[in-house]
Amino acid sequence: MAETNGVHAAVDIPADKAEILARPLEERDDIVVCENVHKWFGDFCAVRDVSMRVKRGEVVVIFGPSGSGKSTFIRMINRLEEHQQGRIVIDGIEMTNDVRNLDAIRREVGMVFQQFNLFPHITVLGNITLAPQRVRHLPRSEAEALAMQLLERVGIPEQAGKYPAELSGGQQQRVAIARALAMQPQIMLFDEPTSALDPEMIKEVLDAMRELAATGMTMLCVTHEMGFAREVADRMAFFDEGALVELGPPDQIFNDPQEDRTKMFLDQIL
């Protein structure tokens, strides 16, 4: 596929990122801190007592059975869901009801959804330049240059003028990734980014995510692509019934799970 060529092109990593990446994980700072986080929907406890620290530049894959609170958890990290107990700190910014904090956090955190959620009434280019222009107040020319650069990076610069509906699912998801990156976030959240895709399109999206991980982006991905997890994740988090059951490197999760529930779930899906 000619159009995915851009994905594998050598990535240039900014100097400050490179410096951080050069350090081993344990010497980096925590960019996401969750302490005893709870979330209820009515009486139902969707996320219970989750504590997790994510290092700068770390890739964490979150997996677990359906309804285990994975989406709810990562949606709390950019406040699409409000946590009701516990503490969340994103890159030093405390998650509170203060609008300024919220704005700052939304700038730090980009998100990619299962259903892409591209804006169907504007072109691909418009989708990517909207937030940089309206939120970061970039001039249009700059926003467009940035957008073209990002489209280049996800391998579909020639689609800039089309409307989302004119693209394949895989192309749409790559646009969604470019759209989130255009806000130049420090952290990227992915909620089952390949679940709505046909098998032949999954690879192109995973390739874009691999490339992103290689640039030192901090990533929290809900996914059941275990090949991707084994290859890219620094740590994996297993959720069940709203709780974080096990958190460890892929090696441990796959070969030596500490919890029975983790082992049972992996036996089912592998």
Next chain:
Amino acid sequence: MTARAAPAPLPPATTVGLQGWLRQNLFSSRGNSVVTVVLAVVLAWFVFNLGSWVFVEADWTVIISRAPLYIVGLYPYEGYWRLCICLLLISVLLGMSWRAWPNAARRFAFGFGAVILFVGVFPHEMAPEHRALLLLNLPAIGLGYVLTPRPADASPGRLEAIAGGTLAPALERGAIFSTPRRMISAALVALVLTMILILGIAGVPGLDPVNPQDLGGLMINLLLAFFGIVCSLPIGVGLALGRRSSLPILKVACVIFIEVIRGVPLITLLFMSRHILPLTFPEDLNIDRVYLAGITITIFSSAYMAENVRGGMAAVHPGQAEAARALGLRDWQNTLLITLPQGLRNIIPAIVGQFISLFKDTSLVYFIGMLDLVEMGRVSVQGNQEFIDNGREVYLFIALVFWVFCFSMSFISRRIEGVLGVGRR
């Protein structure tokens, strides 16, 4: 390797072509054949009788001799040329739409041109200069067509061709957005010019002011419906946003307004505007009944528009708002940039439907003493001894005029739906 697949078997002759269609749809069983024959006979009898009445017995003098009254009411004869020019402006706009949205507007432009041609060459009494101005509409459509740049979003193939290099985005944006923007400015200019031409300006030679009460006939039905819809759109959007708002007072006020207006027939609102509202005005403020009717119809239409807009916005997928929030857009930005545009787009067919029903409802303005198309028909028949027996001709004509307009509207609406389908999920 050269073994060719056997040619695909042909379907039996009885299932294809005219013969197949007839067999499948009209004569599929003995019972159906009987029904088909009986209905065909009844239909033929009906069409024959109506046709012989229309072409032989009916006396169309009541329409032909008074045609301008049905079209423009008591509008002064000296000002007819101004109305002709308004029509020319509309033709230019139509030509532009034809070019910009060929799928939506082409056939309508053809139909419009055909009607113009028919009226323009029909051998009835008409001043030669008016006839010439009328026929000028055909080149005017062409002019609008030529003035408009060809849209890029019409064909994906062309789009691909433009989007070849890195220059693409700028070109693309120009091609896609310049057309509607140009259309909107052209429409606004035409609107202002139309109003000036119709009502005139005091002191400008040739543009003597016209008494608004003299506006009548089909023209007043169209004007009221058009302004009703155009003005009710922003008001309706405001009301819908108010109804969605989290401020309780604003919300309650909008709900009350919408539900009160929707719960009352238009005719009672017109009555109140004419007979009750003026009691609350200062003595010397004398609003012409045409404007009262316009304001009343706008208010009436706004309440329905508000509900349409609200429905259209509610139909926008919740993921859209989530994506907007995740990108850091504020709630108001999300509403204005994401939800509202998609919501409005969802309801374009509903807006056309509302325009159609509003257009028909405008015939109620007879109630406050205005001479719209229907009322003009009634006056023609009941006010003239010589036409007292021609009621059938008059009302058949009026029905035909309303039908032609409403049918064209719903035709366009369906076309627009098709065109909009392209850019949507």
